[in-house]
Amino acid sequence: MRDILYPPVIGFAKTAFKVLDLGFTMVGTENIPRTGGAVLALNHISYVDFVIGGFGAQPSKRLVRFMAKEVLFRNRYSGPLMRGMHHIAVDRGAGAGSYREAIRYLGEGEIVGVFPEATISRSFELKEFKSGAVRMAAEAGVPVIPMILWGTQRMLTKDHPRDFSRHQRVSITVGEPMAVGKDEDATAATARLRTTMAAMLDRTIKASPDKPAGAWWLPASYGGGAPTPEEADRLDAEELRERAARRRK
Template sequence: MAELVYRPVIGFARTMFAALDLKIDCKGTENIPRTGGAVLVSNHISYLDFIFDGLVALPQKRLVRFMAKESVFKHRVSGPLMRGMKHIPVDRDQGEKAYAHALDALRSGEIIGVFPEATISPSFTLKSFKSGAARMAQEAGVPLIPMALWGTQRLWTKGRPRNFKRQHIPVTVRVGEGMEAPADQYAGAITRRLRDRVQELLEAAQRAYPVRPKGPDDTWWMPAHLGGTAPTAAQVREAEKG
């Protein structure tokens, strides 16, 4: 079936990234399967993460269908694009329909993209993972593909203005080997292993990141445990309670 929307959007994204002269360091794309279904699982630190997650599949000539909150599909600009790219809307009060849709897509050989933290992490550290990705992989009989992004928060993240004027921002991406999700194992245990693997990839991406904050006013994008001024996970949880 022709991809009348997805491929032009990819072309636009590549043009935009070229104009910004983004320095994208991506390793592990060979771990994306060339055929068959898979669940691509990523950390979530930016509104642009799905674009970079989708780009990692292109060398293997694959397109990723992302599960995203329903409000994105209702937006006058993003809605038509999301529907045209065959992404999957998620109503958080009635998630069964989206889950069934994703299962059908996996069984038909699609790659489904999932952010198991559900929302952007303001601390830029991993939040707890929901078990949906593992359960989908189990039911569909497909692998989980862990990956991690770093640097995308400097472009556009929660609580910060978009930063599309500053050029040369590096983005580091690491894709890990596929993980099996046996049907006879507890989904929670698989989810813990998956989160551990994404954490390893995130730390690898952070170590490989070529720049550090340039001064006191540029520490917001670094997590507190690495010397930055981003709120800690505990501070974020406390703020969310209020």
């Protein structure tokens, strides 16, 4: 796949990281294969997870093709970037086409980035996972690479003002490749992936030196002020109702 736009976008992002003096803690990036197809499964806590998650594949010199909402491809600003970097548009009302596109990419040896939670987690803990990541991996005969991001929620997430102040820290933790058999039950494989990523998230949070009690960006189960998963589900449901009401109007 010919990439004209992706390399300069990466260069721009790296320059921005230096300007912001963004501190990275990267663990396990050697688990991202240097060749061949793979599904990269990431947790989702921020609107900048695409950028930071893609950066986590740079030590292996890989480019990640993210599956993202179709609306981003129609936007006058983000659309040319998303198409130029060969990301995959996902129409939630008709997802078969994007699924087949991802399978094709995997067969061509690409890394496809997927957020199994589908939406940003307001609790900053893992939501329930969709099964698409493991189903794609099984069909394409490639591994799933689990990745945990931490700290990105402090920059830009739901319900909070953006904060791109300098000297912030971000953690990227990459787990060992997970094989998914073609005959393996997708529900069981998805549960296995979620359990693995939950343990990775726990280790990443506990290893972070910055965990002030009551901080809005710290999960409630770690003494933070973020909504509990149950409260986050309620907020998500309210958001969906408001969107539906706006569409009706």
